[in-house]
Amino acid sequence: MEASRRIEQALATSLQRCERIECPPRLQAALRHAVFPAGARVRPRLCLAVAHSCGDDDPGLADASAAALELLHCASLVHDDLPCFDDAATRRGRASVHRAFGERTAVLVGDALIVMAFECIARAGARSPMRMAGVLSTLARAAGAPNGLAAGQAWECEPQAEVERYHRQKTGSLFAAATVAGAQCAGADPGRWRNFGECLGEAYQVADDIRDVADDPALLGKPVGQDSAHGCPSAVAALGLHGAVARFEELLDGALRAIPTCPGETQLRALVQFESIRLIPKGLAHRAA
Amino acid sequence: MEASRRIEQALATSLQRCERIECPPRLQAALRHAVFPAGARVRPRLCLAVAHSCGDDDPGLADASAAALELLHCASLVHDDLPCFDDAATRRGRASVHRAFGERTAVLVGDALIVMAFECIARAGARSPMRMAGVLSTLARAAGAPNGLAAGQAWECEPQAEVERYHRQKTGSLFAAATVAGAQCAGADPGRWRNFGECLGEAYQVADDIRDVADDPALLGKPVGQDSAHGCPSAVAALGLHGAVARFEELLDGALRAIPTCPGETQLRALVQFESIRLIPKGLAHRAA
Numbered sequence: 274m275e276a277s278r279r280i281e282q283a284l285a286t287s288l289q290r291c292e293r294i295e296c297p298p299r300l301q302a303a304l305r306h307a308v309f310p311a312g313a314r315v316r317p318r319l320c321l322a323v324a325h326s327c328g329d330d331d332p333g334l335a336d337a338s339a340a341a342l343e344l345l346h347c348a349s350l351v352h353d354d355l356p357c358f359d360d361a362a363t364r365r366g367r368a369s370v371h372r373a374f375g376e377r378t379a380v381l382v383g384d385a386l387i388v389m390a391f392e393c394i395a396r397a398g399a400r401s402p403m404r405m406a407g408v409l410s411t412l413a414r415a416a417g418a419p420n421g422l423a424a425g426q427a428w429e430c431e432p433q434a435e436v437e438r439y440h441r442q443k444t445g446s447l448f449a450a451a452t453v454a455g456a457q458c459a460g461a462d463p464g465r466w467r468n469f470g471e472c473l474g475e476a477y478q479v480a481d482d483i484r485d486v487a488d489d490p491a492l493l494g495k496p497v498g499q500d501s502a503h504g505c506p507s508a509v510a511a512l513g514l515h516g517a518v519a520r521f522e523e524l525l526d527g528a529l530r531a532i533p534t535c536p537g538e539t540q541l542r543a544l545v546q547f548e549s550i551r552l553i554p555k556g557l558a559h560r561a562a
Numbered sequence: 563m564e565a566s567r568r569i570e571q572a573l574a575t576s577l578q579r580c581e582r583i584e585c586p587p588r589l590q591a592a593l594r595h596a597v598f599p600a601g602a603r604v605r606p607r608l609c610l611a612v613a614h615s616c617g618d619d620d621p622g623l624a625d626a627s628a629a630a631l632e633l634l635h636c637a638s639l640v641h642d643d644l645p646c647f648d649d650a651a652t653r654r655g656r657a658s659v660h661r662a663f664g665e666r667t668a669v670l671v672g673d674a675l676i677v678m679a680f681e682c683i684a685r686a687g688a689r690s691p692m693r694m695a696g697v698l699s700t701l702a703r704a705a706g707a708p709n710g711l712a713a714g715q716a717w718e719c720e721p722q723a724e725v726e727r728y729h730r731q732k733t734g735s736l737f738a739a740a741t742v743a744g745a746q747c748a749g750a751d752p753g754r755w756r757n758f759g760e761c762l763g764e765a766y767q768v769a770d771d772i773r774d775v776a777d778d779p780a781l782l783g784k785p786v787g788q789d790s791a792h793g794c795p796s797a798v799a800a801l802g803l804h805g806a807v808a809r810f811e812e813l814l815d816g817a818l819r820a821i822p823t824c825p826g827e828t829q830l831r832a833l834v835q836f837e838s839i840r841l842i843p844k845g846l847a848h849r850a851a
Contacts, residue, residue, distance in 0.1 A: 295727065296708030300716035304707065352673065357665040374719075376646040380669065381716045384641060387673060388706030391680040395698040402691030409684040409698070417677030418593065419585030427589035427670045430663075438584065 276325075279332075280317045283340035284308055287393055291385075303374040303382045304389075307347045312365055315548060316342040316451045319473070322544055323455025323466055326537030331404065335458040337397030338408050341390035342451050345416045348386035351379050353426065359499055387416065407457045415450030422446055429505055436506040440478040441471070448474025469531040473545065476524035480552035482508040483517050518553070525549050565614075568621075569606045572629035573597055576682055580674075592663040592671045596636045601654055604837060605631040605740045608762070611833055612744025612755055615826030620693065624747040626686030627697050630679035631740050634705045637675035640668050642715065648788055676705065696746045704739030711735055718794055725795040729767040730760070737763025758820040762834065765813035769841035771797040772806050807842070814838050 288308060292301050317339030324335035354361040354369040356376060361369045371379035390412065398405025418424045425443025428434035452470030456463040485500045486509050500507040508517040525545065532541050577597060581590050606628030613624035643650040643658040645665060650658045660668035679701065687694025707713045714732025717723035741759030742752040774789045775798050789796040797806040814834065821830050 291707040293708045295731075296713050297716040297720050297723075299719050300707055300713060348673070352669055355669065357669065378716060378719050380641055380644065380646065380672075381712045381719075383669075384637070384672065384676060384705075385707040385712040385716075387676050388702050388710070388712065391698065392702035392706060395695055395702055398691075398695045398698075402687075402695050406684055406687045406691050406694060409687075410681065413677050413681035413684055416673075417681060418580040418589055418674040419582045421677070423670045423674040423677065424585050424589060427586040427667060427674075430588050430667050430670075431586050434586075442584070 276318055276321045277311075277314065279321060279336050280314050280339050280343065281311060283336040283393070284343060287340055287344065287389055291389075299374055299378050300381060300385065303370055303378045304385060306373055307351050307370050307382050307386060308344070310365070313551070314343060315477070316346055316447055318544070319448065319470070320451040320455040320458075322537065322541055323452045323469075324458045326535045326541060327456050327459035327461035329459050331400055331458055331460070334394075334397045334401065334404060334408065335455065337393045338412070338454045338458050341393045341412055342447060342454070344386045344390040344393065345412065345422065346447060348383040348390070349422050349426065351386070352383040355379060358426075358429070359503055361499070390416075401460070404457055404460060407463070408454045411450050411454045411457060411463070415446040420446065429503070434506045436508060436511045437475075439506045440475050440508070444478035444481070445471050445474030448477065465533045469528055469533070469541075472524050472528035472531050473548075476521055476528060476549075477552065479508040479517055479521045479524060482510075483514065483521065483553060485509070486514065521553060565607055565610045566600075566603065568610060568625050569603050569628050569632065570600060572625040572682070573632060576629055576633065576678055580678075588663055588667050589670060589674065592659055592667045593674060595662055596640050596659050596671050596675060597633070599654070602840070603632060604766070605635055605736055607833070608737065608740040608759070609744040609747075611826065611830055612741045612758075613747045615824045615830060616745050616748035616750035618748050620689055620747055620749070623683075623686045623690065623693060623697065624744065626682045627701070627743045627747050630682045630701055631736060631743070633675045633679040633682065634701065634711065635736060637672040637679070638711050638715065640675070641672040644668055647715075647718070648792055650788070679705075690749070693746055693749060696752070697743045700739050700743045700746060700752070704735040709735065718792070723795045725797060725800045726764075728795045729764050729797070733767035733770070734760050734763030737766060754822045758817055758822070758830075761813050761817035761820050762837075765810055765817060765838075766841065768797040768806055768810045768813060771799075772803065772810065772842060774798070775803065810842060 288305055291304055320339045320342055321335055329335055350364060351370045353359055354364055355371055362372050363369060370382055394405060394409050394412065415421045416423065420442050422443060425439055425446065428439040449467050449470035452466040453463040456466045482500060508520060512520055528545055529542060532538055577594055580593055609628045609631055610624055618624055639653060640659045642648055643653055644660055651661050652658060659671055683694060683698050683701065704710045705712065709731050711732060714728055714735065717728040738756050738759035741755040745752040745755045771789060797809060801809055817834055818831060821827055
């Protein structure tokens with residue numbers, strides 16, 4: 274089955290488990306609103322691409338890991354959009370969860386999505402509990418403290434933050450988890466895959482910073498200029514627009530070099546090239562340069 | 563080792579993993595503030611008591627499960643205290659996390675504690691990955707949607723909620739998880755233990771509702787009268803104070819009857835009796851009756 278169908282199906286299965294009479298109806302609707310319609314699903318696609326390159330001999334665990342990565346990502350977006358953080362009115366081109374369902378429901382949606390991510394992994398672990406334990410640790414480290422997504426986000430509450438560390442934790446951690454978990458699902462050595470995910474994750478965050486100052490809000494589906502408005506550490510603030518574009522290209526090169534020799538190498542290169550164009554359209558890179 | 567020392571040590575170990583240079587200092591301090599000093603630790607004590615009754619042959623997994631239950635509970639308290647929910651200024655007799663560290667940090671503390679709970683289980687699963695997978699599923703079901711803690715809390719956002727369902731999800735779920743996971747950690751049949759946890763959990767919530775209208779705020783460590791102030795479903799509102807006390811006693815009897823025949827039966831009965839007096843002091847029960 275094609276990767277994007279596998280991802281949507283795994284996410285739909287997780288969401289359907291909540292659509293029962295005993296679940297508060299607002300929470301049900303808000304959970305669905307947070308996860309669908311699909312965003313770019315870049316983390317789960319990366320996870321499945323690596324699992325494929327490593328043989329993908331436990332596709333149930335790979336699908337669960339892919340879904341779990343996306344659920345953790347969606348949870349972070351919902352909490353990131355809250356009034357106390359970005360107070361974003363829109364996300365993926367429509368109302369953010371707290372604008373559509375209220376702030377209390379949005380807090381609980383984030384909580385429930387984090388739990389759902391781990392439940393997803395637990396359900397898929399029957400075939401290889403040892404692999405499952407590895408994936409679980411990878412995802413937990415990537416999502417929490419001291420140096421996962423929650424920690425990354427928490428640098429926004431500090432008087433000073435080093436921009437590379439902030440990016441590595443807030444964005445890089447889940448990308449690295451995507452490549453590492455992809456390998457773990459297939460019983461491959463995960464250590465060879467971390468650097469690839471880390472480079473890609475940092476590139477992704479630098480691209481986000483660039484688009485935050487230079488992009489058209491209609492293309493982003495969310496307001497632009499958020500980083501400077503909220504005083505978030507930003508590659509553009511640290512390096513200038515030109516420097517940030519150069520850094521983005523350097524990181525992409527690093528990601529390409531970090532792909533281990535494997536049967537799916539060509540496909541992974543194509544995925545990186547595709548993402549690089551999607552993230553920073555050529556015209557934008559030229560305007561910036 | 564005595565149960566309370568085991569619990570505090572397991573929690574301290576989890577927290578210490580976050581106390582590193584790469585973790586934002588405010589987040590580190592706020593995580594510690596949310597978990598220490600110790601509250602009653604009733605859920606982890608229940609988990610360890612059941613594990614002990616079932617032979618406790620994997621104490622590392624039992625300690626991790628106990629700690630994970632408490633971390634999930636602390637996470638829910640931090641989010642429950644947020645301005646958009648109860649806006650509680652105090653918790654356990656001192657400033658709530660959002661009053662001491664700000665709302666953004668409080669949101670992230672809750673997220674990080676949920677992740678930490680699952681990480682705790684993952685780390686302790688090496689000896690029996692199959693048991694670990696069972697514990698993990700139990701905790702995830704108890705914490706999330708459709709009928710765990712997050713769902714229970716979400717009934718507060720609905721125009722109508724059935725008080726028993728709200729209690730069962732918001733409080734009962736984690737108590738039932740404590741008894742079920744306690745059995746799972748020791749490789750025992752968890753089905754025999756669910757009802758005990760459920761009765762105890764419902765009793766606990768009814769007691770909380772009673773103390774919310776009848777107790778001294780200095781004993782609670784948090785403001786009283788919160789349920790009616792926030793329109794939360796409450797046993798006292800549904801049954802009256804006298805009816806709620808009768809219901810509390812009925813549930814305690816149910817919990818005592820639900821204890822399966824096992825070596826630790828006497829100890830478990832003593833734990834229930836101890837909790838019943840701690841939850842509703844005799845004088846309060848008399849005043850209410």
